[in-house]
Amino acid sequence: MALAAERGTKSRDGKTFSRPVAAAVKIYQGGLTCLSATGYATPGAVATTLTADGVALETVDNSAGAAGALNVEVEKGVFQFKNSAAADAITRAEVGDNCYIVDDETVAKTDGAATRSIAGKIVDVDAQGVWVAVG
Template sequence: MTALTRDRNTPRRDGVQFNDPLAAGVKIFAGSLYCLNASGYAVPGSTSTTLKARGRAEETVDNTSGAAGAATVEGRRGCFQFANSTTTDEITRADIGNECYIADDQTVAKTSATDTRSVAGVIRDVDSDGVWVEI
């Protein structure tokens, strides 16, 4: 490759909206926290150490009877409200600015539960309805 010698029409994305292929045998619900697994396929958020939080699903996609990549889900990155964990893993206002962890596809927790959960994102706010997480 060589350096440019003329103008280049460089494609761009806004960096907040994605279409990801689903893993085999999964269903992702609209509004849920979804992740990419170790193979790069979309899966619902769950307790696991190998997931990478991707965003909020913009639609419901059912690939329960399909092969990996047979369906895609539209997702969005941003700051979204998810359910707060309970008891010792409940997130409080004192945790704003810290990372939180994926408990399931709608719930985040304060701790990694001894390194058994993946990072969901950064806690931006906490209110009576849940936790605002920037993914």
């Protein structure tokens, strides 16, 4: 139904979110953080069911906890990650393409024969790594 009076609309900055952490995982500050198929935060890893969500702003150890027992603060934006090994390394030619999750600090050019989820869009490549827009 359309508004018939003023409304106080809530907002968020769209940059940081608190995510419930998956069971039995430890997420490290600065690590690529993903959402699992069930919606819980988990470290980046080789899997086809992950959605890249951002970078963890803190270390959260839920290795002994149930899913959702702890939360992690995640930031969306453009971040630098390690480049994959030579055979699957990202070059300047891939700027603008998707890259794929190898682990919570490494991205690759390909989906590893359909075994990896998308990390985000490649924004830049330099000697220190790959800049990726995540989230």
